Amino acid sequence: DTEVTQTPKHLVMGMTNKKSLKCEQHMGHRAMYWYKQKAKKPPELMFVYSYEKLSINESVPSRFSPECPNSSLLNLHLHALQPEDSALYLCASSQEGSGRAYNEQFFGPGTRLTVL
Amino acid sequence: GENVEQHPSTLSVQEGDSAVIKCTYSDSASNYFPWYKQELGKRPQLIIDIRSNVGEKKDQRIAVTLNKTAKHFSLHITETQPEDSAVYFCAASKGSSNTGKLIFGQGTTLQVKP
Numbered sequence: 001d002t003e004v005t006q007t008p009k010h011l012v013m014g015m016t017n018k019k020s021l022k023c024e025q026h027m028g029h030r031a032m033y034w035y036k037q038k039a040k041k042p043p044e045l046m047f048v049y050s051y052e053k054l055s056i057n058e059s060v061p062s063r064f065s066p067e068c069p070n071s072s073l074l075n076l077h078l079h080a081l082q083p084e085d086s087a088l089y090l091c092a093s094s095q096e097g098s099g100r101a102y103n104e105q106f107f108g109p110g111t112r113l114t115v116l
Numbered sequence: 117g118e119n120v121e122q123h124p125s126t127l128s129v130q131e132g133d134s135a136v137i138k139c140t141y142s143d144s145a146s147n148y149f150p151w152y153k154q155e156l157g158k159r160p161q162l163i164i165d166i167r168s169n170v171g172e173k174k175d176q177r178i179a180v181t182l183n184k185t186a187k188h189f190s191l192h193i194t195e196t197q198p199e200d201s202a203v204y205f206c207a208a209s210k211g212s213s214n215t216g217k218l219i220f221g222q223g224t225t226l227q228v229k230p
Contacts, residue, residue: 045218105218
């Protein structure tokens with residue numbers, strides 16, 4: 001399996017709802033990422049997990065809560081979002097290892113989130 | 117802070133012509149430079165990348181060049197086809213030992229007219 005998968009593809013939620021986005025990869029990658037992407041803009045890094053530990057939080061509001069239950073899974077829990085949080089949420093993964101040169105990131109298809 | 121500037125923001129060419137997109141990075145410690153293609157409604161897909169120990173890399177109709185001294189890198193697409201129409205993002209990374217943080221350019225919308 002050489003793909004990153006994401007569910008759901010589309011999500012519409014109200015500002016009081018709680019929902020979760022899911023990302024999965026079976027390539028043995030040990031680094032996983034969440035990005036937010038607005039239309040015609042580059043992906044904007046939110047979180048990085050390395051060996052299932054959170055290594056980067058790009059000052060993301062606490063209404064976004066990441067979780068990495070195991071090396072293949074990455075979740076993003078959403079609560080009390082705002083309409084401006086509507087965007088495409090992309091997951092990515094890459095190989096990892098101390099002393100290893102940086103390796104390419106593989107992106108999932110994304111979840112199109114609409115907050116009403 | 118780290119920054120990648122990308123030009124042009126839009127590019128329109130006739131089918132069969134060449135297209136060139138240029139990026140400049142600010143952090144001299146950057147050592148990995150990928151290019152992503154993103155079609156409308158799809159995921160970004162890596163099309164080519166280059167590391168700082170190489171000056172040029174080619175894969176069929178696409179090539180990337182890197183000038184470390186000037187901190188420039190460029191994407192060259194020859195014999196463009198309508199299916200090359202997409203948004204292209206360059207990125208730079210320091211390839212550190214613990215994270216692969218990519219700094220993206222703002223993107224170039226390429227339109228190839230048949």
